[in-house]
Amino acid sequence: MASVKLDIPIKAPPAKVWEAVSDVGEIHTRFVPGFVTDTKLEGDTRTVTFETGFVAQELIVDIDGSAMRLAYSVRPNELMTHHHASFEVVPEGETACRLVWQADFLPAGAEEAVRGMMEQGAAVMKRTLGAA
Numbered sequence: 001m002a003s004v005k006l007d008i009p010i011k012a013p014p015a016k017v018w019e020a021v022s023d024v025g026e027i028h029t030r031f032v033p034g035f036v037t038d039t040k041l042e043g044d045t046r047t048v049t050f051e052t053g054f055v056a057q058e059l060i061v062d063i064d065g066s067a068m069r070l071a072y073s074v075r076p077n078e079l080m081t082h083h084h085a086s087f088e089v090v091p092e093g094e095t096a097c098r099l100v101w102q103a104d105f106l107p108a109g110a111e112e113a114v115r116g117m118m119e120q121g122a123a124v125m126k127r128t129l130g131a132a
Contacts, residue, residue: 002108008099014091035124082106
């Protein structure tokens, strides 16, 4: 098993960041525009299309507003046989926060590809949310 954890500083009110993170059907417009080009939500399953053309099916596991934490799992695909991840908004005053993104997955050999996608997504999140 491999794990990737990113701690992303965001210069925006925690509540505004949480609104974007928790709007699970609109991540292509509110959270990671350009990096994700389309999102379709059907029940607790989200289909995410990335700018590369890669399509992932994700199960929304939990949306905890009081903890500002979202947990999701990517269904097995050509890259991974297991995946579980979460976002947590950690307030740092009224105008800033950290967005902690952690993913655990198999096989461990997918780490380079997963880390690359997460780092690219994190850069878009920081730019999008910090500009809000």
